[in-house]
Amino acid sequence: MKPLEFSAPATLDEALGLLAGTGDQTGVLAGGTDLIIQHRSGHRDIGHMIDIKKIPELNVLDFDTKTGLRLGAAVACDDLGAFAPAQKHYPGLVEGAELIGSTQIQSRASVGGNVCNGSPAADTICPLIVLEAVCVVRGKDGEREVAAIDFMTGPGQTALQQGELLVEFRIPPPPPRSSDAYLRFIPRNEMDIAVASAAVAITLADDGKTCVSAKIAIGAVGPTPILVEEAAAALEGRELVNAALEAAGKASSAAAKPITDMRGTVEYRVHMAGVLTRRAASMALERIQESD
Ligand SMILES: Cc1cc2nc3c(=O)[nH]c(=O)nc-3n(C[C@H](O)[C@H](O)[C@H](O)COP(=O)(O)OP(=O)(O)OC[C@H]3O[C@@H](n4cnc5c(N)ncnc54)[C@H](O)[C@@H]3O)c2cc1C
DSSP, X not given: OOOOEEEOOSSHHHHHHHHTTOOTTEEEESSOTXXXXXXXXXXXXXXXXEEOTTOGGGGOEEEXXXXXXXXXXXXXXXXXXXXXXXXXXXXXXXXXXXXXXXXXXXXXXXXXXXXXXXXXXXXXXXXXXXXXXXXXXEETTEEEEEEHXXXXXXXXXXXXXXXXXXXXXXXXXOOTTEEEEEEEEOSSSXXXXXXXXXXXXXXXXXXXXXXXXXXXXXXXXXXXXXXXXXXXHHHTTSBOOHHXXXXXXXXXXXXXXXXXXXXXXXHHHHHHHXXXXXXXXXXXXXXXXXXX
């Protein structure tokens, strides 16, 4: 690895000052589990790394029943997984974070880094999308908000402009009788990248049976994650019996636009998008029923 400059600012303003006017050769470092590998392998040529882990605003982890979850962009996946309100109210997001790499990777890797890396197979983006997370972004001109569904714009590309940092995710509080779930399929038992993935968030009516709201997102089956409105429509207004779950799965398969690569064929990924949608919806439903 070539020698490089390293800064570890303690404030957000200092970090934004360091970033201002820099180009591709400056790398923002959260856990480094993507960035350092990309630099070492020559995929990115970085001359200056800016470590953001010491910045308080990027380490916030807080839950309030009225305002929901605030998750700092640099919080390690491990810390999110150990945070009891996240386990209780956003189990699908915790599932995504706890699938990343291994225990060692999760102790460094952040949800922010997972999303900023822009991989269509990233394990936390679909859970964030179905929870209607807002990504809070800061640059020298101030703060702006980007909906999670709009954050990834292509493979390795995001809505971040040069000089901007992702500061935190704000996730609304879960409505009563709601839950979420995330599933992915990988060819090996662990330490692999998703061939297909699905996140589902559902809310039931007072009767505890009828679905009043659903959000379904599928990953690794297109250049960016896909919010499948037709799959959600197959659940909304219905009891979540097999026929409704099957219809949601079929809608996800129809929406998937994957490529064939070393991990799986187009046909297999299309099929798996449907299977994972159906199973994740069942899991979310079971979670609501268990909490009654
Ligand atoms: C062995 C191994 C296994 C892995 N397994 C998985 C897996 O199963 N699933 C999966 O999804 N990923 C996996 N990954 C990829 C990686 O671990 C995750 O994407 C992780 O969440 C990245 O987080 P990080 O904090 O390490 O990001 P970093 O490497 O620090 O950063 C990633 C990118 O985001 C940018 N960035 C980071 N934070 C910010 C910010 N706040 N604002 C602006 N830009 C920012 C960086 O500049 C860089 O371009 C694996 C990696 C390894 C090495």
